[in-house]
Amino acid sequence: MRINISRKNINDSFVAKIQELSGQxxxxxxxxxxxSAGCPxxxxxxxxxxxxxxxxxLGLKEELLNSKSIWVCASCMxxxxxxxxxxxxxxxxxxxxxxxxRKRKDHIDPERLPQDIRxxxxxxxxxxxxxxxxx
Amino acid sequence: MVxxxxxxxxxxxxxxxxxxxxxxxxxxxxxxxxxxxxxxRWNCCGTVFSLVTDDLIHHxxxxxxxIRTKEAPADSVMTMCAMCFNTLKRANERVRADQEALSTxxxxxxxxxxxxxxxxxxxxxxxxxxxxxxxxxxxxxxTHPLQGLKVASYYGCYLVRPxxxxxxxxxxxxxxxxxxxxxxxTVIDFPYKTECCGAYKTVDNPExxxxxxxxxxxxxxxxxxxxxxxxxxxxxFNLDTRQKEALKLFPEFQTIPILYFTQLLALALNCPEEKIxxxxxxxxxxxxxxxxALI
Numbered sequence: 208m209r210i211n212i213s214r215k216n217i218n219d220s221f222v223a224k225i226q227e228l229s230g231q232x233x234x235x236x237x238x239x240x241x242x243s244a245g246c247p248x249x250x251x252x253x254x255x256x257x258x259x260x261x262x263x264x265l266g267l268k269e270e271l272l273n274s275k276s277i278w279v280c281a282s283c284m285x286x287x288x289x290x291x292x293x294x295x296x297x298x299x300x301x302x303x304x305x306x307x308x309r310k311r312k313d314h315i316d317p318e319r320l321p322q323d324i325r326x327x328x329x330x331x332x333x334x335x336x337x338x339x340x341x342x
Numbered sequence: 343m344v345x346x347x348x349x350x351x352x353x354x355x356x357x358x359x360x361x362x363x364x365x366x367x368x369x370x371x372x373x374x375x376x377x378x379x380x381x382x383r384w385n386c387c388g389t390v391f392s393l394v395t396d397d398l399i400h401h402x403x404x405x406x407x408x409i410r411t412k413e414a415p416a417d418s419v420m421t422m423c424a425m426c427f428n429t430l431k432r433a434n435e436r437v438r439a440d441q442e443a444l445s446t447x448x449x450x451x452x453x454x455x456x457x458x459x460x461x462x463x464x465x466x467x468x469x470x471x472x473x474x475x476x477x478x479x480x481x482x483x484x485t486h487p488l489q490g491l492k493v494a495s496y497y498g499c500y501l502v503r504p505x506x507x508x509x510x511x512x513x514x515x516x517x518x519x520x521x522x523x524x525x526x527x528t529v530i531d532f533p534y535k536t537e538c539c540g541a542y543k544t545v546d547n548p549e550x551x552x553x554x555x556x557x558x559x560x561x562x563x564x565x566x567x568x569x570x571x572x573x574x575x576x577x578x579f580n581l582d583t584r585q586k587e588a589l590k591l592f593p594e595f596q597t598i599p600i601l602y603f604t605q606l607l608a609l610a611l612n613c614p615e616e617k618i619x620x621x622x623x624x625x626x627x628x629x630x631x632x633x634x635a636l637i
Contacts, residue, residue: 330386332542
């Protein structure tokens with residue numbers, strides 16, 4: 208895979224927006240990979256948590272906004288408690304989700320959920336899913 | 343004898359799928375001499391804490407719960423649900439550290455007669471059991487100890503993470519194991535005890551949850567567990583009900599009963615079976631409990 212790195216992307220408002228929404232300093236990451244090593248969701252991710260941080264540093268906007276990983280992360284906070292640099296990776300991923308959700312690009316449509324799911328799952332699952340995956 | 347009074351916040355799921363959690367927990371507390379009063383006019387806490395810096399509106403629901411607590415009147419509130427605990431406590435810490443956010447939230451809730459000032463404490467039931475009642479007292483009151491039952495404790499995420507609000511060590515929590523030991527059970531430690539079950543992915547991708555359920559429960563079973571206890575109604579739903587899907591994906595999978603820690607507590611304290619509600623658990627725990635002469 209070829210990736211173009213440019214000063215323009217790095218200085219783009221997208222990077223600033225992620226830092227502002229997440230409250231995190233992306234440049235604190237030194238790519239040790241501990242977040243990805245402990246993440247229980249990596250087998251379903253296209254970009255690993257450490258890659259998400261690296262892509263965010265470089266302003267690779269389209270790759271991040273189109274990644275499957277941001278909808279696979281369930282904010283379990285394992286990466287956050289293990290990061291030796293104190294970066295809250297789950298917050299960074301939430302910021303990327305929020306950038307999409309604030310443009311009404313929802314991940315799920317409650318009305319189209321299968322009937323059996325709607326009837327079966329407890330309210331705690333529905334509410335948290337709608338809070339994380341819809342605008 | 344009443345030794346303590348508590349204001350109790352149930353949250354949505356303890357009034358729905360997790361009635362076995364609520365009823366067993368309340369019965370156990372009565373046996374332990376705790377008088378529980380349900381919070382009046384409580385609302386949903388929102389279930390998850392919003393992680394972005396500018397999203398104040400989603401902290402409104404948990405802060406309103408704390409306003410209701412002040413109006414009770416009380417200066418602390420207890421919840422049994424790990425997700426409610428996490429959301430309420432994190433919202434509380436958020437506004438305590440940010441007076442401007444607190445003032446904005448109070449302004450948004452201008453119709454509330456009570457203003458919130460960061461002056462309510464949130465406790466999870468396990469903290470009450472350990473710190474206010476004491477596991478030694480519970481051990482003495484457990485007239486029907488869980489002799490011979492091998493129990494693995496599953497902590498999940500929201501009880502222990504993030505570190506600042508967790509009730510125990512985020513990497514190696516012990517509180518549930520200590521409680522189970524005080525009830526006379528044989529405690530089984532297992533490496534997946536804090537591994538996320540997939541949480542609300544159960545709505546849009548139940549397969550992910552079924553795979554995690556398989557991994558987590560297989561690990562507990564291989565180390566000798568006969569039942570797994572949980573403190574979160576979403577973990578309970580996933581680990582219990584999704585065993586059906588796990589069986590479809592992995593035909594060799596052997597099911598294992600999932601219980602709320604309060605159900606085993608209530609059992610050991612000799613609460614009546616109609617309060618323990620084993621009928622609501624998806625994988626039937628009665629055969630293993632009967633084989634140990636516990637019911």
